[in-house]
Amino acid sequence: DAKTTQPPSMDCAEGRAANLPCNHSTISGNEYVYWYRQIHSQGPQYIIHGLKNNETNEMASLIITEDRKSSTLILPHATLRDTAVYYCIVRVRVDDMRFGAGTRLTVKP
Amino acid sequence: DGGITQSPKYLFRKEGQNVTLSCEQNLNHDAMYWYRQDPGQGLRLIYYSQIVNDFQKGDIAEGYSVSREKKESFPLTVTSAQKNPTAFYLCASSLGRTGTQYFGPGTRLTVL
Numbered sequence: 001d002a003k004t005t006q007p008p009s010m011d012c013a014e015g016r017a018a019n020l021p022c023n024h025s026t027i028s029g030n031e032y033v034y035w036y037r038q039i040h041s042q043g044p045q046y047i048i049h050g051l052k053n054n055e056t057n058e059m060a061s062l063i064i065t066e067d068r069k070s071s072t073l074i075l076p077h078a079t080l081r082d083t084a085v086y087y088c089i090v091r092v093r094v095d096d097m098r099f100g101a102g103t104r105l106t107v108k109p
Numbered sequence: 110d111g112g113i114t115q116s117p118k119y120l121f122r123k124e125g126q127n128v129t130l131s132c133e134q135n136l137n138h139d140a141m142y143w144y145r146q147d148p149g150q151g152l153r154l155i156y157y158s159q160i161v162n163d164f165q166k167g168d169i170a171e172g173y174s175v176s177r178e179k180k181e182s183f184p185l186t187v188t189s190a191q192k193n194p195t196a197f198y199l200c201a202s203s204l205g206r207t208g209t210q211y212f213g214p215g216t217r218l219t220v221l
């Protein structure tokens with residue numbers, strides 16, 4: 001089973017880009033990388049996912065290294081409302097998502 | 110509005126009582142999931158269902174039961190056999206077995 005490693009916490013200044021790293025060195029070729037975030041006492045919110053190529057949507061960008069052993073979620077202009085726990089997940093089985101402890105991002109004014 | 114609803118938001122029960130948590134979705138998703146989250150921890154899978162009238166145990170199914178009689182609904186019963194039921198419970202659904210999972214707002218259960 002692929003596992004992910006994320007820093008427990010990070011700070012970011014409001015208006016700056018937040019770059020959240022994730023290591024998944026044992027990822028298999030057909031496993032996707034998913035990112036979710038969870039604001040306190042709410043359900044996780046889907047952000048983005050990818051397989052090999054970099055992906056961008058209205059919320060964020062996902063950069064996956066060529067060897068797929070790590071990825072970075074980029075919030076281009078962080079706001080105070082982006083303060084949350086961010087989860088990087090590699091899909092182990094098709095029917096579940098293994099959530100670790102994630103990275104607690106604090107956006108500061 | 111399409112989405113996933115969970116009710117109630119907060120639930121209190123006395124020790125030894127069974128309690129049922131509701132999860133409804135109008136996204137026309139085939140698969141539904143129940144997770145448990147303890148303070149400061151990630152999510153752990155309790156049960157999942159890929160189709161009506163079928164469901165499978167997740168990593169921590171002991172002390173829980175589910176049913177899937179309708180596509181839209183996947184209720185979770187926390188039985189008295191669950192030793193430490195106080196937690197935040199999250200329901201999710203996905204279009205298929207490989208689809209992105211979308212989560213409801215959660216139910217916080219407290220055993221008094």
